Amino acid sequence: MKSDGNETTPTDSEFSMDFFSNTTLSDGDVQFLDTTLRDGEQAPGVSLSPDQKADIARRLDDAGVAAIEAGSACTSAAERETIRRVTSLGLDARITSFCRGVERDVDLALDCDVDGVHIVVPASDRHIEGKVGSSREDVVEKTGELVAYAKEQGLWVEVIGEDGSRADYDYLEAQAEAAFEAGADRFCFADTVGHASPEAVYEGVARLADHGPVGVHTHDDLGLAVTNAFAGLAAGADLVHGTINGIGERAGNVALEEVAIALWHCYGVEPMETEALYDLATAVSEATGVRLPPNKAVSGENAFAHESGIHTDGTLKDERMYEPYPPEAVGRERRLVLGKHAGRAGVRAALAEHDVELDDDALAAVVERVKTLGEKGRRVTDADLLTIAEDVRGRSRERRVELLDLTAASGQGTPSASVRLRVDDDERSAAGTGSGPVDAAMSAVRQALGSEFSFHLESYHVDAITGGTDAVVTVDVEVSRGDRSVSVSASDADITVASVTAVLDALDRLLPEADAEEGDTVPADD
Numbered sequence: 001m002k003s004d005g006n007e008t009t010p011t012d013s014e015f016s017m018d019f020f021s022n023t024t025l026s027d028g029d030v031q032f033l034d035t036t037l038r039d040g041e042q043a044p045g046v047s048l049s050p051d052q053k054a055d056i057a058r059r060l061d062d063a064g065v066a067a068i069e070a071g072s073a074c075t076s077a078a079e080r081e082t083i084r085r086v087t088s089l090g091l092d093a094r095i096t097s098f099c100r101g102v103e104r105d106v107d108l109a110l111d112c113d114v115d116g117v118h119i120v121v122p123a124s125d126r127h128i129e130g131k132v133g134s135s136r137e138d139v140v141e142k143t144g145e146l147v148a149y150a151k152e153q154g155l156w157v158e159v160i161g162e163d164g165s166r167a168d169y170d171y172l173e174a175q176a177e178a179a180f181e182a183g184a185d186r187f188c189f190a191d192t193v194g195h196a197s198p199e200a201v202y203e204g205v206a207r208l209a210d211h212g213p214v215g216v217h218t219h220d221d222l223g224l225a226v227t228n229a230f231a232g233l234a235a236g237a238d239l240v241h242g243t244i245n246g247i248g249e250r251a252g253n254v255a256l257e258e259v260a261i262a263l264w265h266c267y268g269v270e271p272m273e274t275e276a277l278y279d280l281a282t283a284v285s286e287a288t289g290v291r292l293p294p295n296k297a298v299s300g301e302n303a304f305a306h307e308s309g310i311h312t313d314g315t316l317k318d319e320r321m322y323e324p325y326p327p328e329a330v331g332r333e334r335r336l337v338l339g340k341h342a343g344r345a346g347v348r349a350a351l352a353e354h355d356v357e358l359d360d361d362a363l364a365a366v367v368e369r370v371k372t373l374g375e376k377g378r379r380v381t382d383a384d385l386l387t388i389a390e391d392v393r394g395r396s397r398e399r400r401v402e403l404l405d406l407t408a409a410s411g412q413g414t415p416s417a418s419v420r421l422r423v424d425d426d427e428r429s430a431a432g433t434g435s436g437p438v439d440a441a442m443s444a445v446r447q448a449l450g451s452e453f454s455f456h457l458e459s460y461h462v463d464a465i466t467g468g469t470d471a472v473v474t475v476d477v478e479v480s481r482g483d484r485s486v487s488v489s490a491s492d493a494d495i496t497v498a499s500v501t502a503v504l505d506a507l508d509r510l511l512p513e514a515d516a517e518e519g520d521t522v523p524a525d526d
């Protein structure tokens with residue numbers, strides 16, 4: 001299909017990113033404006049409760065983010081209550097509200113005790129004429145009046161020229177000039193529909209930066225959001241707008257964690273603490289229900305996982321062999337994963353974590369079977385590996401904990417469950433309640449096991465293997481006890497059965513063999 005051309009971008013289309021070579025950034029040159037709670041929440045299906053917004057704002061503030069856009073005061077009374085909840089936290093970050101270009105929105109923001117406002121005015125003719133039915137002149141005049149009004153109320157003011165990347169840049173400059181003359185603290189270049197090339201962002205921001213401090217607000221429709229944020233910084237912007245996990249309208253905003261890690265890694269600039277990034281990403285993912293793709297930079301499940309034999313071997317020799325920066329820099333840990341590309345070094349290292357040592361022949365046999373399992377598209381868990389190793393060594397292991405029976409009931413009342421377990425030679429039964437049948441079953445399991453067999457559920461993940469209501473689900477868990485942990489997966493058409501089976505299989509793997517002393521681990525080959 002023929003390219004639709006660059007419609008209204010006032011820059012020539014020659015590919016030339018020379019400007020990056022002139023970029024020098026120092027710590028303190030860049031600040032972040034996080035808009036997860038406003039533009040992020042505009043992602044379809046996302047709605048954050050006051051508690052969730054307060055929790056995310058607190059985390060952002062702890063991580064040193066300079067400004068947090070807490071919402072749009074004009075949305076509703078409930079949204080204003082939520083913004084007030086954030087402003088009442090007494091955070092160090094500047095708390096702001098989105099405002100349309102009308103005085104009433106500034107008043108509503110003031111009513112929420114915010115420190116500042118983003119006054120959003122149309123910048124492209126498409127928005128000026130087609131959306132608000134106004135004229136360039138009227139918008140410039142109104143912008144000046146609104147900025148003056150907001151400044152009189154003691155607010156910090158940023159003017160955002162909406163759809164700025166598709167505006168006539170001469171006009172955008174006139175808008176910025178009017179905003180600064182009226183007292184605005186800054187102007188923001190917005191690539192509202194994520195259409196601009198890095199050159200176009202550079203040119204737009206550079207022209208605005210002649211008039212005062214400039215921010216850059218980029219969207220990811222072309223997958224260029226991070227590049228364009230950097231193009232803006234190279235052109236003189238000193239404030240990057242973005243959201244955690246890149247959530248936002250359509251393809252989303254620039255992912256702030258990606259800008260943060262790239263600034264830190266490439267330029268030694270740290271507008272927020274990078275160690276907080278993973279916890280922030282998971283907290284936002286949980287609160288919004290927007291899952292993280294496994295290959296996502298910084299926060300994806302696989303971002304620090306190594307599976308192939310060559311990479312695992314290299315990583316065991318030098319942790320940085322296949323990583324640009326250590327996982328600890330973003331609050332994570334490295335994982336060596338077993339699958340169809342497994343090699344001897346990785347399998348040996350994984351077995352060593354469970355104190356299992358094998359001779360060369362046995363190791364080769366285990367590697368073969370791990371690869372075969374991986375070829376079926378399965379993640380090879382610790383339990384799979386240990387079972388294979390036992391099999392190869394001709395050892396059978398006696399289980400210590402086993403599920404004998406499970407009943408779970410859920411409906412409109414409180415979900416409940418009862419379990420019957422075998423624990424060594426004992427039969428134990430218990431019942432429990434919970435937020436759902438799985439939670440109730442886990443509570444019953446813990447009751448039946450008692451403190452002697454306590455365990456910690458490190459992670460819990462469910463996937464449906466097939467698509468209908470009769471789907472078989474696979475539950476992946478990581479369970480720890482003391483300083484050891486194991487991963488196990490179990491599949492069943494019943495999610496409660498799969499969950500309890502996975503947890504009990506994991507616990508069973510973590511317990512010393514029946515005749516060993518507590519504290520002993522899985523025995524090494526003799």
Ligand SMILES: CC(C)C(=O)C(=O)O
Nearest residue numbers: 120160162163190192
């Ligand atoms: C309205 C502005 C701030 C915006 O979200 C955008 O341009 O994407």
